[in-house]
Amino acid sequence: MIAASPQLLARVAGIARRASGEILEVYAGGELAATAKADASPLTAADVRAHRLIVDALRELAPDVPVLSEESVHTPFAQRSLWGRYWLVDPLDGTREFLSRNGEFTVNIALIEGHAPSLGVVHVPVTDTSYRGLPGTGAWRQRGGGEPEPIHVAERTGAPLRVAGSRSHRGDSLDAFLARVGPHELLPLGSALKFCLIAEGGADVYPRLSPTSEWDTAAAHAVVTAAGGTVCRLDGAPLEYNTREALLNPSFVAFGPRDRDWLALLEPVP
Secondary structure, eight states, X not given: OOOOOHHHHHHHHHHHHHHHHHHHHHHTSSSOOOEXXXXXXXXXXXXXXHHHHHHHHHHHHOTTSOEEETTSOOOOHHHHTXXXXXXXXXXXXXXXXXXXXXXXXXXXXXEEETTEEEEEEEEETTTTEEEEEETTTEEEEEETTSOOEEOOOOSXXXXXXXXXXXXXXXXXXXXXXXXXXXXXXXXXXXXXXHHHHHHTTSOSEEEEOSOOBHHHHHHHHHHHHHTTOEEXXXXXXXXOSSSSSOOBOOOEEEESOOSSOHHHHTSOOO
């Protein structure tokens, strides 16, 4: 039986990097084409190629551990609820960013145990940068073939406050939060990069008040937690995985510094 460990983390990071190679081959080609999935979100050849590589590699690495990927037929909750551990994968997080060629897309692979991520890798294909997290042990950033560097969330809130926000999914709720926090710098990013910015101390808080799916967040959740940060629902409870049929997350907030009451700032105005 596999267990989250530095050795397993390195193996998973290698798989994510190989999947990034598949994505970059498509990215370097001609016009990027996409089809619409059932939920109207875009699907590209890069999504499909990365999915196939990751699923095959994870099954070879751990044949007894199920894989749940955004780009596969989803297992009913009646069956998923029996899983003690499983891989949760987004082969290409930020397909809209991929199509717009802004480089802000990632490969996300997490190991889920007991409804929480116990290991996570977020790889950024365009910069060949890997963010790795092993909650309870540590988090690292690796650039290209260099050595992994330890990363940690910021100890204190920046002046001005640094807010990571979605480049493609901004709504009135985020605007209301920004109005309440006072002087701030908004750092718009695509995909799981917002979490990674929190994990490496480059941003203080990332409130997510519009829909996300569990595969969007799990790997980066592990990285933030491993780097000393917090990812929780707006009621303060941990963000959990595989607890119901729907694979959509509730609203949540990720943060590093604990010198502000982030949850109070996110409370709805009566």
